[in-house]
Amino acid sequence: MGLFPDAEYLNRLTKTRQSMANKGIDVVILFDPANMNYLSGYDGWSFYVHQMLIVFADEEQPYWVGRAQDANGARHTTFLDADHIVPYPEDHIHSSERHPMDFAANFLKSKQCANKRIGVEKDAYYFTALSLERLKVGLPNAHFVDATLLVNYVRLIKSDLEIELMCKAGVIASKAMRTAFECVEVGARQCDVAAQIYQSQISGTEEFGGDYPSIVPLMPSGEKTSAPHITWSDDRYQPGETIIFELAGCVHRYHSPLARTVTLGEPDSKVSYLAEVVVEGLNTALATVKPGVTLEEVEQAWHNVIEKHGFEKESRLGYAMGLNYPPDWGEHTASIRKGDKTILVPNMTFHMIPGMWMDNYGVEISEAIRVTETGVEVFADVPRELHVKPHLTLRGE
């Protein structure tokens, strides 16, 4: 049984088949674990082996095709009928002789797809170059069409059930960030602060627990704040250090990410100035968000503010996000940047993350947001500012 009522999955499948019809696709093979979950409910840490969901244009239920060992997991977590769970044998795992896509090609042949137009997610995580090669060998007369992001675009506008989970994820993100603020201090080990953040993310609240976010806590400090994707070490925090925390709450694979910047003691003036600019830019961009506006207009509002203060940002201001699996909570569809003419619609959700990474310092202060009927809703509840942590000297330093 899936997490949501069957009708939710069937509705998503209907939209997916409409999109397939628009592209003339007879059958689509989905490797992206988020897309597999989205259309079937499938949930498990099994994307480290080849697995897929296959959606036929002319059948209501998709097929889960995966490792034999994981078929019970598919039975427990999907809404699919038993005959729609198709395991391949264990001797296909990490074998130089047998490849799971040979099995998949045979399955597709048995479903009369040898000459069909087959959609594949050519640029999706876990759909390797060899996977496509083996499919082509097994189905030499099929026509392969790129279906990268086909389902991701169906995911762009969330249902109310999805928004409910993202609100809960926002509560957990806020809690985890407050934990970071509490635990980070001069002399504390980075790993111990990371451990407390995890504790907070996973235990969640008394009402609902947390799922694992698709990205681990990112927490560069000192000069490494110039590098956004650094994790932690067992070094101890130093007086005056700046630390960026980028983390998420996650509930049933739905995310609400959040970034804040902390200084241990009074901030360097260049850090506090940059933080003020970032907050002003973020507030200005948030104020533009409402149905009918384009993403590039939102970015322009941000851009005008930072330009006025003499800053530039080459990277985008944010991206669509929601349901996902490692290594990313982003959806890879709409981005808040110049040239993206996506028009905002209620229940689109984004991580607006004006990260500024300079040569040897950086600032991130972000919000996860939902487009409402009239404007914007922010999922988290943490002051939108540089957090200055006073340096206590109680231990006779």
Add this chain to the structure above:
Amino acid sequence: MGLFPDAEYLNRLTKTRQSMANKGIDVVILFDPANMNYLSGYDGWSFYVHQMLIVFADEEQPYWVGRAQDANGARHTTFLDADHIVPYPEDHIHSSERHPMDFAANFLKSKQCANKRIGVEKDAYYFTALSLERLKVGLPNAHFVDATLLVNYVRLIKSDLEIELMCKAGVIASKAMRTAFECVEVGARQCDVAAQIYQSQISGTEEFGGDYPSIVPLMPSGEKTSAPHITWSDDRYQPGETIIFELAGCVHRYHSPLARTVTLGEPDSKVSYLAEVVVEGLNTALATVKPGVTLEEVEQAWHNVIEKHGFEKESRLGYAMGLNYPPDWGEHTASIRKGDKTILVPNMTFHMIPGMWMDNYGVEISEAIRVTETGVEVFADVPRELHVKPHLTLRGE
């Protein structure tokens, strides 16, 4: 600066180039984040965008090619000279117009590789089907050779520096498993137990902190013990339930995985019988491990024991492991199974995991091991048995 002395990386690169020469490869493009780390020290959660390490047969240092935003991360974590860090512009991220592999193809052209034999990891995580297509478009006269696992096989035998980290990871794995034993109890929420496990994994010990393992704690319970890759929910544990914990300690990306099975109260007789068989089989297999023995001989020893007791196991008994990134700590090279004729050599490391998943129950009791000069060393220190957690009734139940 990399984690290890430069000489360690240069030695690994020499072995890699020997392997390239054996396959007639002029240049190899590595997408596997573990291989990137192994040969350069690069460490960051940036594998959710296209990035690679490029090793030329005739140059000592490889080139890191990745997102502009991550170049500072490469400067902080690799031993590479500044001119060996080659960022591609931010407008290549999640763009339908510009693909990072077009940039990579141009870089290779600038290095006179248009007609060369180029190795690519065709079945590696994150090397998508489109990545190879774009490379072929950009380099129509190059000859592409499959180099999947080329570096993974270099990783098979660990250096003493690597073993040192895996021993530390074993200490953390033991600590995390003891935390699981302490926290799991009737009425506890699964998410709260998961949170405590994380706390233990990441804070590590007083002497060294923990890194994030490549796989989250897997902890199926009840009937879901028949499905190995289930994580947790916020359900509460029930009296008599069986829970499988599979987790790892991780230090600087080096893992030591460990699985144990717990029952809340006296176990069902079929669970305790299966656990006895698994322990007998595991002990027998461990006793065969020493240099000169093949992996299929180790598996045969296990197989003989369980067959005697009327059990079968289709899936392999274990796999090589060590340095890695999500989604897997396994190395995808040698497997402990029938047909694998890999001969054991000192400092090979494996996760020997005799998981038995039946229709509606399962047992996992595993060890992470190193092949020594004369036999085997086990990284963790947790009793090799079914852990029975007495059901306390102190609260007036």
